Amino acid sequence: MKNKWRKLVALSLGICMLASLSACGKSDSEEPKPQEAAGEETPAEGSETGADSKEITTVTLWLGSWWDGEVDWLCKQFAEDNPGYELKIELQPIANYQDNATSAILGGQGPDVLALDTLFLPSMMSQGLLLPLDDFMAEAGFTADMFTKCVYDAGTNEGKQYALPYRFTCSALYYNKTMFDNAQIPYPDGRMELDEFYDICEKLTTDGKYGYGIAASKNDLGNTMTSFAPFLWGAGGDFLTEDLSAGAMTTPEALAGLHAWCDLYNDGLVPEGCINYAITADLFPLAMNGEIAMLPMGDSNIVKIDEFAQQNNFEWGVTLHPGYARAAGWSVTIPSSCKQVEAAEVFIKWFLQPEIISQNNTVLPGVIAAQDMGKWADPIYDIYIEQAEYAIHTPNTPAWSQIQLIVVEELQNALSKAATVEEAAENMNKRIDELLK
Amino acid sequence: MYALKKKGLRHATKREKRSWLFGILFILPSVAALACMVVYPLILTFLYSVNKVLLPNFDLEFVGASNFMKALGSSQFPTVLKNTLIWTFGSLFLRFVLGFICAMMMETGFRGKTVFRVLTLLPWVMPSIVASNLWRWIYNVDNGILNYVLKQINPSLAINWLGNPSTALVSVIMAYVWTGFPYIMLMLVAGLQGIPKEYTEAAQIDGANSVQVFWHVTLPQLKSFIMILTILEIISGFNSFDLIFTMTGGGPGVSTEILGLNIYRTAFQNYDFGTASAIGVILLLIVLVAFLFYAPSNKKKQA
Amino acid sequence: MNRKTKRILLRTVTYILCIIIAAFALLPFLWGLSTSLKDNVEVYSLNPTLIPKNITFENYKAVFHDTSMMHYFRNSVVIALVSTLVTIFVSLFAAYGFSRYRFPGRAPLLTSILFIRVLPRVCLLVPFYVILANMRLVNTIPGLVLVYLIVGMPLTVWLLKGYIDAIPIEVEEAAFVDGCGPLKSLFLVVVPMVAPALAAVGMFAFILAWNEFLFPLLLASDESSRTLSVGLAFYIDETGIQWGQMMAASILMSLPAICVFSYAQKYIIKGMSEGAVKG
Structure with missing residues (x-):
């Protein structure tokens, strides 16, 4: 018995040593070539930044995980077009993307170029986590009108530009033609007025089906804003006053907008679970099953519908969303922790060229000239390009993430009938004013 | 060592001189790790709690106790605290009950015991990012499997589990209990193994039935074990947030908003590291105070 | 007689508890397993079934x-x-x-x-x-x-x-x-x-x-x-x-x-x- 334990101890120590040896070996370099590593030969770049043995400068870029089909050609093309430079793309999941980026920047180890959703911009800009790009723009010859306006404006803070859009993805209105046919309503054509929209929803809500779906989930605040903001803005209201100094949710226009959205839920025109739903995770499946007739939908989901339409036998179309869509998109930024600003600028200048950005097959470019090149010339994207004219970005104030939280919390109170719409608006204003004091 | 001293073994004196040293040697690896990784965050947390922290360079501006006031004085705080207590103690109680039942069952022999053992470990093995999304889907009002089954039985049972302020917290607690009870069960089984069979046998010979054996023999032996687990789980409960964040985000309204979630938002969405650290300091002080009560009673037991 | 019935009762209770707890632990897992065997369209079907209509291993293949x-x-x-x-x-x-x-x-x-x-x-x-x-x-x-x-x-x-x-x-x-x-x-x-x-x-x-x-x-x-x-x-x-x-x-x-x-x-x-x- 003692021997048995001795053997076990010896074995464990042995495994431990072996494992740590192999672990040390692995952590340095030499791994199987996963797609994401820089496409070229040298495996010895490891994980430390800029391991340039020859005179090659490695630019590190963070992109969302849905770019994995594009990594190879991006790296190859960048190296070809920019001798002396090399691209290393590190894909990150959308889960905790902002915390991930923030920790990396604050820890001094962030990437050279960071892709950010417009949602993440207000707080990161105001906390000094990003570098201003105005000088770079002047030198590279970039001007504001080269980019989709609403996404570009989201990257402006106190007159300086911190982010340049490479993608815009505002949501247009998807509708199920078959359900419209069954209810004998003509297809929607262009931006509807809010009351007209309500009537159509009402007519479509029969037999356990719903006319529309809203998202009020508190774990995805941006999503909820995408759902709610069009109604607020469509009624002529806004979250804050013009000078961004106080809340504006109790104006008659804002109240009208609040009612337009909340009534959809309170009158049963949207599924019961909407109070906790997100658009893509929860509402999209319901729409694909023919449970919901209309839904805000971005370009990345539009291409997935056909699979379901065939199996579930329905036809569909896209038109402009009522009200004003929330400006959504992704931009490239240079974090304040970047140690190779020049290299980062080289990349951005290269990446935002219409010929380059339009080559990707994953995201709708935010560079206007690229929007009718390559895949993006497809007519289905015309509606999105048009939607961009009716899109506004959420207020660019440092306190926006807290304001967003307050708004969603009170919206949920209004939906769960813990408060009336008017009370919810009052509370929103009160709390926002206190915050901005 | 004191015991040895009492018995007056001659080895004792030599041993005493070295015992000090040996003690330090044994704890050296862990203390080295602590010194590496814990000291710095501790110092920073205390430092930030009394300062306004300006990013990105962590510049500091002394503000005294105002971070603490902000943390404790917010209008949401009472609700958050109440929810946290329900969350922590509710899930703790349920997990212990389930864990105990399972642990006791593991001890008895019955057919299918091995299968049962493996099955009860499954929830623990699932990564939390999958478990939280899976449960969210299961609870989904319109296309979740739970309501689908309930609708077949009685349509009025299929309620809005996560979207109704009165049922949201309980629903998330059930999911948390599901992921956590195997771990408690495992620890209890390990603890039960430490109880010499002679004790329980002696009690049974004396005529005690199984309940009495449990109450008067098993439980007291497990006391210190349970205490440790409870303390650690309470601390976890105050800090946990990822399950709730995925399932409800703290909503609807503030009905599932708990402290861990609050701290996370304060640091990474509001970028207010000062206030987040202040809450951290408050938690530390609570634990320290609790220890002032726990430690003396522990010392008594040891002597 | 009394002791025997007591034991049978205890056994039955144990088994019942066992089944309930095992079901509680297992069912979400089973749902996950069932989902992994469904194709994209069936995953979101409104009449979910534990056993998929078309069992497919394409998800596992994709992962491997x-x-x-x-x-x-x-x-x-x-x-x-x-x-x-x-x-x-x-x-x-x-x-x-x-x-x-x-x-x-x-x-x-x-x-x-x-x-x-x-x-x-x-x-x-x-x-x-x-x-x-x-x-x-x-x-x-x-x-x-x-x-x-x-x-x-x-x-x-x-x-x-x-x-x-x-x-x-x-x-x-x-x-x-x-x-x-x-x-x-x-x-x-x-x-x-x-x-x-x-x-x-x-x-x-x-x-x-x-x-x-x-x-x-x-x-x-x-x-x-x-x-x-x-x-x-x-x-x-x-x-x-x-x-x-x-x-x-x-x-x-x-x-x-x-x-x-x-x-x-x-x-x-x-x-x-x-x-x-x-x-």
Whole structure:
């Protein structure tokens, strides 16, 4: 018995040593070539930044995980077009993307170029986590009108530009033609007025089906804003006053907008679970099953519908969303922790060229000239390009993430009938004013 | 060592001189790790709690106790605290009950015991990012499997589990209990193994039935074990947030908003590291105070 | 007669409880398994069935063919094993030292182990990042092992210490008299008696390293050192959740842990029969 334990101890120590040896070996370099590593030969770049043995400068870029089909050609093309430079793309999941980026920047180890959703911009800009790009723009010859306006404006803070859009993805209105046919309503054509929209929803809500779906989930605040903001803005209201100094949710226009959205839920025109739903995770499946007739939908989901339409036998179309869509998109930024600003600028200048950005097959470019090149010339994207004219970005104030939280919390109170719409608006204003004091 | 001293073994004196040293040697690896990784965050947390922290360079501006006031004085705080207590103690109680039942069952022999053992470990093995999304889907009002089954039985049972302020917290607690009870069960089984069979046998010979054996023999032996687990789980409960964040985000309204979630938002969405650290300091002080009560009673037991 | 009926009653109750609890533990898992066998369209069907209408293995195939996933799997295995062994050894030594020896600073040190658990995660993220960066351990396996050691220590050290405390000193005295040094005494006398707790601690450390998400996301974000738990997050993107593949990957990922545990369980239950306390 003692021997048995001795053997076990010896074995464990042995495994431990072996494992740590192999672990040390692995952590340095030499791994199987996963797609994401820089496409070229040298495996010895490891994980430390800029391991340039020859005179090659490695630019590190963070992109969302849905770019994995594009990594190879991006790296190859960048190296070809920019001798002396090399691209290393590190894909990150959308889960905790902002915390991930923030920790990396604050820890001094962030990437050279960071892709950010417009949602993440207000707080990161105001906390000094990003570098201003105005000088770079002047030198590279970039001007504001080269980019989709609403996404570009989201990257402006106190007159300086911190982010340049490479993608815009505002949501247009998807509708199920078959359900419209069954209810004998003509297809929607262009931006509807809010009351007209309500009537159509009402007519479509029969037999356990719903006319529309809203998202009020508190774990995805941006999503909820995408759902709610069009109604607020469509009624002529806004979250804050013009000078961004106080809340504006109790104006008659804002109240009208609040009612337009909340009534959809309170009158049963949207599924019961909407109070906790997100658009893509929860509402999209319901729409694909023919449970919901209309839904805000971005370009990345539009291409997935056909699979379901065939199996579930329905036809569909896209038109402009009522009200004003929330400006959504992704931009490239240079974090304040970047140690190779020049290299980062080289990349951005290269990446935002219409010929380059339009080559990707994953995201709708935010560079206007690229929007009718390559895949993006497809007519289905015309509606999105048009939607961009009716899109506004959420207020660019440092306190926006807290304001967003307050708004969603009170919206949920209004939906769960813990408060009336008017009370919810009052509370929103009160709390926002206190915050901005 | 004191015991040895009492018995007056001659080895004792030599041993005493070295015992000090040996003690330090044994704890050296862990203390080295602590010194590496814990000291710095501790110092920073205390430092930030009394300062306004300006990013990105962590510049500091002394503000005294105002971070603490902000943390404790917010209008949401009472609700958050109440929810946290329900969350922590509710899930703790349920997990212990389930864990105990399972642990006791593991001890008895019955057919299918091995299968049962493996099955009860499954929830623990699932990564939390999958478990939280899976449960969210299961609870989904319109296309979740739970309501689908309930609708077949009685349509009025299929309620809005996560979207109704009165049922949201309980629903998330059930999911948390599901992921956590195997771990408690495992620890209890390990603890039960430490109880010499002679004790329980002696009690049974004396005529005690199984309940009495449990109450008067098993439980007291497990006391210190349970205490440790409870303390650690309470601390976890105050800090946990990822399950709730995925399932409800703290909503609807503030009905599932708990402290861990609050701290996370304060640091990474509001970028207010000062206030987040202040809450951290408050938690530390609570634990320290609790220890002032726990430690003396522990010392008594040891002597 | 009475005793017999009592026993039958007890048996029945045990079985019923057993089934209820097993069902509670198993059903969500079964739902996940069922989802992994469905194709994209059926996943969201409004008439969900436990047994898919068209069973498909395309999700599992996709996961196996995904070289990145296999790479993450290997990373996770290495990290979990190394982390478990390191944690067991360090915690065992620490628990033994704290339990059997008195030295200045003992109580404060013991309490300070707890602090890492008390401090909210968010207060640890950036400092950990900075520390690991200074030690050049970001995106490395030793770096993560160190983090898991620290995060697990409150439980592992305290639990083992409690267990060792309960072992009377007389048992070791016999060994001392025989001339054993403290190390021998630890491994030959104490370890067999704390085997259940040791196995439990090992399982805990394994699961911690296997399932942890936030720390590896931040501290090992490099493709080469990414773990499986982070890899799973890639199935969630802005177009929704790819349930089929995520569940397939998650189930495949759970299998090693289940195997390890079924094996380790034997040590927990059997451990006490060897090296029992005398007298």
